[in-house]
Amino acid sequence: MSASLARKFSREGMRIALAARDTKKLSNLISEIDAVAYCCDTSDPNSVRDLFSSIHADIGDPEVVIFNASKRVRGEITEVDVDEVRDAILTTCYGGFLVGQEASKIMLKSGQGTIMFTGASAGVKGFAKSATFAMGKFGLRGLAQSMARELHPQNIHVVHVVVDGGIRSEEKSYSSVQTEDNFLLPDAIADTYYHLYKQHRSAWAWEIEVRPWVENF
Amino acid sequence: MSASLARKFSREGMRIALAARDTKKLSNLISEIDAVAYCCDTSDPNSVRDLFSSIHADIGDPEVVIFNASKRVRGEITEVDVDEVRDAILTTCYGGFLVGQEASKIMLKSGQGTIMFTGASAGVKGFAKSATFAMGKFGLRGLAQSMARELHPQNIHVVHVVVDGGIRSEEKSYSSVQTEDNFLLPDAIADTYYHLYKQHRSAWAWEIEVRPWVENF
Amino acid sequence: MSASLARKFSREGMRIALAARDTKKLSNLISEIDAVAYCCDTSDPNSVRDLFSSIHADIGDPEVVIFNASKRVRGEITEVDVDEVRDAILTTCYGGFLVGQEASKIMLKSGQGTIMFTGASAGVKGFAKSATFAMGKFGLRGLAQSMARELHPQNIHVVHVVVDGGIRSEEKSYSSVQTEDNFLLPDAIADTYYHLYKQHRSAWAWEIEVRPWVENF
Amino acid sequence: MSASLARKFSREGMRIALAARDTKKLSNLISEIDAVAYCCDTSDPNSVRDLFSSIHADIGDPEVVIFNASKRVRGEITEVDVDEVRDAILTTCYGGFLVGQEASKIMLKSGQGTIMFTGASAGVKGFAKSATFAMGKFGLRGLAQSMARELHPQNIHVVHVVVDGGIRSEEKSYSSVQTEDNFLLPDAIADTYYHLYKQHRSAWAWEIEVRPWVENF
Numbered sequence: 001m002s003a004s005l006a007r008k009f010s011r012e013g014m015r016i017a018l019a020a021r022d023t024k025k026l027s028n029l030i031s032e033i034d035a036v037a038y039c040c041d042t043s044d045p046n047s048v049r050d051l052f053s054s055i056h057a058d059i060g061d062p063e064v065v066i067f068n069a070s071k072r073v074r075g076e077i078t079e080v081d082v083d084e085v086r087d088a089i090l091t092t093c094y095g096g097f098l099v100g101q102e103a104s105k106i107m108l109k110s111g112q113g114t115i116m117f118t119g120a121s122a123g124v125k126g127f128a129k130s131a132t133f134a135m136g137k138f139g140l141r142g143l144a145q146s147m148a149r150e151l152h153p154q155n156i157h158v159v160h161v162v163v164d165g166g167i168r169s170e171e172k173s174y175s176s177v178q179t180e181d182n183f184l185l186p187d188a189i190a191d192t193y194y195h196l197y198k199q200h201r202s203a204w205a206w207e208i209e210v211r212p213w214v215e216n217f
Numbered sequence: 218m219s220a221s222l223a224r225k226f227s228r229e230g231m232r233i234a235l236a237a238r239d240t241k242k243l244s245n246l247i248s249e250i251d252a253v254a255y256c257c258d259t260s261d262p263n264s265v266r267d268l269f270s271s272i273h274a275d276i277g278d279p280e281v282v283i284f285n286a287s288k289r290v291r292g293e294i295t296e297v298d299v300d301e302v303r304d305a306i307l308t309t310c311y312g313g314f315l316v317g318q319e320a321s322k323i324m325l326k327s328g329q330g331t332i333m334f335t336g337a338s339a340g341v342k343g344f345a346k347s348a349t350f351a352m353g354k355f356g357l358r359g360l361a362q363s364m365a366r367e368l369h370p371q372n373i374h375v376v377h378v379v380v381d382g383g384i385r386s387e388e389k390s391y392s393s394v395q396t397e398d399n400f401l402l403p404d405a406i407a408d409t410y411y412h413l414y415k416q417h418r419s420a421w422a423w424e425i426e427v428r429p430w431v432e433n434f
Numbered sequence: 435m436s437a438s439l440a441r442k443f444s445r446e447g448m449r450i451a452l453a454a455r456d457t458k459k460l461s462n463l464i465s466e467i468d469a470v471a472y473c474c475d476t477s478d479p480n481s482v483r484d485l486f487s488s489i490h491a492d493i494g495d496p497e498v499v500i501f502n503a504s505k506r507v508r509g510e511i512t513e514v515d516v517d518e519v520r521d522a523i524l525t526t527c528y529g530g531f532l533v534g535q536e537a538s539k540i541m542l543k544s545g546q547g548t549i550m551f552t553g554a555s556a557g558v559k560g561f562a563k564s565a566t567f568a569m570g571k572f573g574l575r576g577l578a579q580s581m582a583r584e585l586h587p588q589n590i591h592v593v594h595v596v597v598d599g600g601i602r603s604e605e606k607s608y609s610s611v612q613t614e615d616n617f618l619l620p621d622a623i624a625d626t627y628y629h630l631y632k633q634h635r636s637a638w639a640w641e642i643e644v645r646p647w648v649e650n651f
Numbered sequence: 652m653s654a655s656l657a658r659k660f661s662r663e664g665m666r667i668a669l670a671a672r673d674t675k676k677l678s679n680l681i682s683e684i685d686a687v688a689y690c691c692d693t694s695d696p697n698s699v700r701d702l703f704s705s706i707h708a709d710i711g712d713p714e715v716v717i718f719n720a721s722k723r724v725r726g727e728i729t730e731v732d733v734d735e736v737r738d739a740i741l742t743t744c745y746g747g748f749l750v751g752q753e754a755s756k757i758m759l760k761s762g763q764g765t766i767m768f769t770g771a772s773a774g775v776k777g778f779a780k781s782a783t784f785a786m787g788k789f790g791l792r793g794l795a796q797s798m799a800r801e802l803h804p805q806n807i808h809v810v811h812v813v814v815d816g817g818i819r820s821e822e823k824s825y826s827s828v829q830t831e832d833n834f835l836l837p838d839a840i841a842d843t844y845y846h847l848y849k850q851h852r853s854a855w856a857w858e859i860e861v862r863p864w865v866e867n868f
Contacts, residue, residue, distance in 0.1 A: 045733040077798055078756045082696040082749065089745055093786055094737055100782075105729045126796030131751075135744055138793025142785030145777030147728055152430045168419070181419070188417035195412040200405035201430040202385070202398070208425050213369045213418040262516040294581055295539050299479040299532065306528055310569055311520055317565075322512050343579030348534075351576030352527055359572025362560030364511055586864045602853070615853070622851035629846040634839035635864040636819070636832070642859050647803045647852040 001118070001167050002068050003029050004186035008194050009064065010035070017055045017062065042069045042095030043087070052102040064197055065103040066116045067096050070140075073132040085132045092136025096143055100158075104147070107156045114157040114197050117144045121164040121217070124209075148206035157204055159196045163189060164211035181214050218335070218384050219285050220246050221403035225411050226281065227252070234272045234279065259286045259312030260304070269319040281414055282320040283333045284313050287357075290349040302349045309353025313360055317375075321364070324373045331374045331414050334361045338381040338434070341426075365423035374421055376413045380406060381428035398431050435552070435601050436502050437463050438620035442628050443498065444469070451489045451496065476503045476529030477521070486536040498631055499537040500550045501530050504574075507566040519566045526570025530577050534592075538581070541590045548591040548631050551578045555598040555651070558643075582640035591638055593630045597623060598645035615648050652769070652818050653719050654680050655837035659845050660715065661686070668706045668713065693720045693746030694738070703753040715848055716754040717767045718747050721791075724783040736783045743787025747794055751809075755798070758807045765808040765848050768795045772815040772868070775860070799857035808855055810847045814840060815862035832865050 006016045006029060016035040018026055023037040030037050036058055041047040055062060071088040073080050096117055107113030122130055123137030144160035151158050168174075168183035192210055199205065211217060223233045223246060233252040235243055240254040247254050253275055258264040272279060288305040290297050313334055324330030339347055340354030361377035368375050385391075385400035409427055416422065428434060440450045440463060450469040452460055457471040464471050470492055475481040489496060505522040507514050530551055541547030556564055557571030578594035585592050602608075602617035626644055633639065645651060657667045657680060667686040669677055674688040681688050687709055692698040706713060722739040724731050747768055758764030773781055774788030795811035802809050819825075819834035843861055850856065862868060 077752055077801055078759060080752075082752070085748060086741070086745055089740065089790065090737070093790060094740055097736060097782065097786060098733065101728055101731075101733070108729060123793070126793045126798075126800060128797060128801035131748065131794050131797040131801070134793030134797040135748060135790040139740065139744060139786040139790035142774070142777045142789025143782050146779060146782040146785040147777075149434065149777060150728055150779035150782070152432075155430060157430070183419065185417060185419040188420035192412070192416065192420060192422070195409070199409065199427075200402060202400065202402040203405035203409060203427040204430055205409070205425045205427050208422045210416075210420040210422050213372060213374070213421055215369075217366065294535055294584055295542060297535075299535070302531060303524070303528055306523065306573065307520070310573060311523055314519060314565065314569060315516065318511055318514075318516070325512060340576070343576045343581075343583060345580065345584035348531065348577050348580040348584070351580040352531060352573040355576030356523065356527060356569040356573035359557070359560045359568030360565050363562060363565040363568040364560075366560060367511055367562035367565070583868065586866075589864060591864070617853065619851060619853040622854035626846070626850065626854060626856070629843070633843065633861075634836060636834065636836040637839035637843060637861040638864055639843070639859045639861050642856045644850075644854040644856050647806060647808070647855055649803075651800065 001163070001186040001189055004190040005066055005068075005193055006033055006035060008187070008190035009197075012194065014064070015059045017059060019051055042067075042099060043090035045098055048095075048098040048102055052106065056106075061106045061110060062103070062113070064114045064116070065099065066118070066193065067099045068118045069095050070118070070120070070133075070136060072122075072130075072136070074129055076129055077131050080132055085135075088132045089136050089139065092133075093139030093143065096140045100143060100147055104151060104156065107151075108154060112155050114159065115147065115151075116159045116161060116193060116196070117141075119144070119160050119162045121162060121209075121211075124162060145206065152204060152206070155201065157197075157199070157201065158206060159193075160207045161189070161193060161196070162207065162209040164209055164217060165215045182212055184210065184212055218380070218403040218406055221407040222283055222285075222410055223250055223252060225404070225407035226414075229411065231281070232276045234276060236268055259284075259316060260307035262315055265312075265315040265319055269323065273323075278323045278327060279320070279330070281331045281333070282316065283335070283410065284316045285335045286312050287335070287337070287350075287353060289339075289347075289353070291346055293346055294348050297349055302352075305349045306353050306356065309350075310356030310360065313357045317360060317364055321368060321373065324368075325371060329372050331376065332364065332368075333376045333378060333410060333413070336361070336377050336379045338379060338426075338428075341379060362423065369421060369423070372418065374414075374416070374418065375423060376410075377424045378406070378410060378413070379424065379426040381426055381434060382432045399429055401427065401429055435597070435620040435623055438624040439500055439502075439627055440467055440469060442621070442624035443631075446628065448498070449493045451493060453485055476501075476533060477524035479532055482529075482532040482536055486540065490540075495540045495544060496537070496547070498548045498550070499533065500552070500627065501533045502552045503529050504552070504554070504567075504570060506556075506564075506570070508563055510563055511565050514566055519569075522566045523570050523573065526567075527573030527577065530574045534577060534581055538585060538590065541585075542588060546589045548593065549581065549585075550593045550595060550627060550630070551575075553578070553594050553596040555596060555643075555645075558596060579640065586638060586640070589635065591631075591633070591635065592640060593627075594641045595623070595627060595630070596641065596643040598643055598651060599649050616646055618644065618646055652814070652837040652840055655841040656717055656719075656844055657684055657686060659838070659841035660848075663845065665715070666710045668710060670702055693718075693750060694741035696749055699746075699749040699753055703757065707757075712757045712761060713754070713764075715765045715767070716750065717769070717844065718750045719769045720746050721769070721771070721784075721787060723773075723781075723787070725780055726783075727780055728782050731783055736786075739783045740787050740790065743784075744790030744794065747791045751794060751798055755802060755807065758802075759805060763806045765810065766798065766802075767810045767812060767844060767847070768792075770795070770811050770813040772813060772860075772862075775813055796857065803855060803857070806852065808848075808850070808852065809857060810844075811858045812840070812844060812847070813858065813860040815860055815868060816866045833863055835861065835863055
């Protein structure tokens with residue numbers, strides 16, 4: 001999905017900066033869309049601050065920031081490991097805060113901007129054996145909603161996209177077309193992100209849920 | 218807003234059929250976009266059935282149906298008139314059902330289509346002195362959500378757009394730019410309707426809320 | 435469930451007035467708790483007005499009013515009968531309004547009171563093939579929420595109880611204890627209604643969902 | 652509020668164990684209800700584990716566990732301190748997880764129990780300048796909802812109580828009765844916690860919101 005978002009916004013004429021814990025896997029994408037890539041641990045304040053100053057130095061301050069990072073731990077509430085749970089909350093939710101805070105600082109200076117958070121159905125509904133993901137994604141949704149209320153009147157558009165379902169991947173093979181239909185096309189998701197970025201401020205949405213037509217919800 | 222929707226979908230190459238209780242006020246729009254217009258009372262099953270068979274005969278079955286009608290009665294719960302309340306529920310919610318049912322019949326036959334309902338913040342939050350509108354718009358939202366769950370897997374996209382705020386109108390004059398900012402531009406809303414119509418079925422949204430950047434929510 | 439509610443409030447010392455389309459089936463209950471019973475069609479304004487004036491004349495104005503009536507029509511959106519749908523919306527939602535309006539008039543005069551609406555999970559989530567029930571119960575929830583916002587500051591407690599699941603009945607036989615566990619005990623529901631009625635106004639709830647421990651949600 | 656909860660459950664015949672970062676301020680309460688008190692940092696796994704083994708050794712395993720701890724940081728998204736935000740999320744949400752996990756382990760062994768989390772309106776609505784509290788309390792709500800879905804069918808009742816408003820305190824003085832009415836009486840809240848604890852499992856609620864009658868919502 002990150003690759004689709006990068007390609008879409010690149011095709012529409014933007015310079016793209018990518019950030020990941022490990023940028024090696026990004027090499028093809030980097031050359032394809034002429035992007036810049038940075039190592040970043042979203043749960044570390046210094047790492048996030050460094051990311052934004054590097055981007056500033058290299059290609060200028062971003063107009064759009066999309067936060068995609070997340071970590072999930074599945075398992076019964078009594079079985080999950082306390083350190084992994086902590087790490088997952090910090091990556092999924094606190095990481096969103098750190099990125100959102102740096103993005104806000106820049107955009108409040110320039111007087112405009114768009115900040116997008118990728119949520120999940122786990123952020124709207126707490127499923128059994130998924131308490132960790134629920135904490136991270138509910139928390140991220142709370143962050144996005146609070147930032148929308150605070151920043152919209154300052155001309156910064158904050159968006160929370162609930163992606164409900166698995167994302168189709170070229171690396172996976174599907175047993176049939178029916179099976180394929182159970183997955184979201186990442187390019188289709190990217191179209192909706194781009195539409196939300198382009199929305200006129202007189203009619204902003206702060207949230208949208210996208211899911212495959214055949215998905216149960 | 219209806220005019221903006223009609224213009225947008227017309228500009229994108231569609232033939233437009235308009236329906237209203239009173240079509241006289243539509244004459245300018247009709248000639249501007251070469252639309253066909255029909256008288257219709259959305260709370261009357263026969264009137265709605267006639268509407269769809271006239272459209273069928275005149276320009277063919279619709280690919281997209283947008284339900285905009287609503288009636289609101291404001292006032293304290295003890296003060297509102299029982300007949301007006303009944304009428305408002307039937308127009309806002311039952312009318313949506315009648316239109317949605319006829320649209321579904323046609324679209325299930327052709328195997329595809331998009332049905333869009335215009336909601337309001339009153340359909341998500343029940344405000345004081347607004348019980349009538351709350352009943353109509355909550356009911357309409359329930360209809361849309363139920364139809365989305367039923368019809369999405371049959372390739373019919375059902376959408377509920379929550380328009381939160383007043384809509385800017387060329388007929389009104391505004392005291393200042395600040396005041397103007399409190400209203401939604403109908404063309405901006407229409408862009409979001411059109412995006413939702415164009416969404417790939419692997420990533421459908423069934424609901425979105427749009428409001429001015431300065432709106433309190 | 436109505437019988438359990440009547441018994442519970444009677445046991446706590448209240449006089450009980452019952453209303454139903456057909457009061458014949460109530461004869462056992464009437465003699466058991468020494469209640470008064472009235473014929474009433476909740477979707478008819480005159481019938482509801484008559485109900486409240488009869489109660490006024492016979493046993494005095496009510497302190498607590500509970501609205502339980504509802505009608506559901508199941509079926510695909512294209513199959514349901516337009517007249518039955520209309521009737522169901524009017525009974526489930528408009529009926530709630532009529533009863534709520536009369537109750538409010540009385541309670542605003544006496545300066546206090548409690549109005550309780552029985553909702554369903556269909557009022558919170560629109561299920562496939564259940565558009566009719568969704569419209570009625572979403573609408574009823576909108577009514578209750580609006581009335582709560584309007585009437586709480588006037589010392590009238592408005593409550594919406596979402597009953598999620600089937601209710602256990604002495605008339606039905608269950609294949610096993612496991613099966614029985616899938617149903618709500620009506621006496622257990624009545625305990626929660628009574629607690630909500632007794633809540634101190636410094637900590638009022640306007641809504642609660644109750645469901646069996648084994649219920650999927 | 653913690654004191655009111657302790658008194659209520661003590662009055663109903665339970666032994667009470669209290670936990671706080673600093674137990675000195677609890678001395679009056681301890682002697683009043685003959686409670687046992689423990690130092691605990693809810694964001695530290697070892698501290699929470701020690702708490703539960705001490706309780707086990709001293710008075711036996713708990714039937715009811717109530718998690719009340721929270722930390723809030725107010726301020727614009729760009730102004731809040733990254734370390735304080737992290738600490739607040741860990742106390743409010745991760746702390747709830749650690750306590751909920753230990754409680755679940757014990758209760759799954761004994762085959763029953765009740766776990767209650769104290770939420771806030773900030774966990775349901777993300778307010779401007781309140782992103783930190785939103786993350787903590789949304790996250791806690793996600794945890795509670797997930798645990799409810801997982802543990803209800805195992806006979807453990809999980810409850811999330813949304814306390815919407817300030818709590819009246821004997822230490823504060825109020826300018827007038829009107830002002831007093833803006834606050835929740837902690838004893839009234841405790842009555843609702845106790846009712847939820849006593850609910851029959853055929854009609855469990857997983858969530859309730861309580862607020863003063865005059866509170867705007």
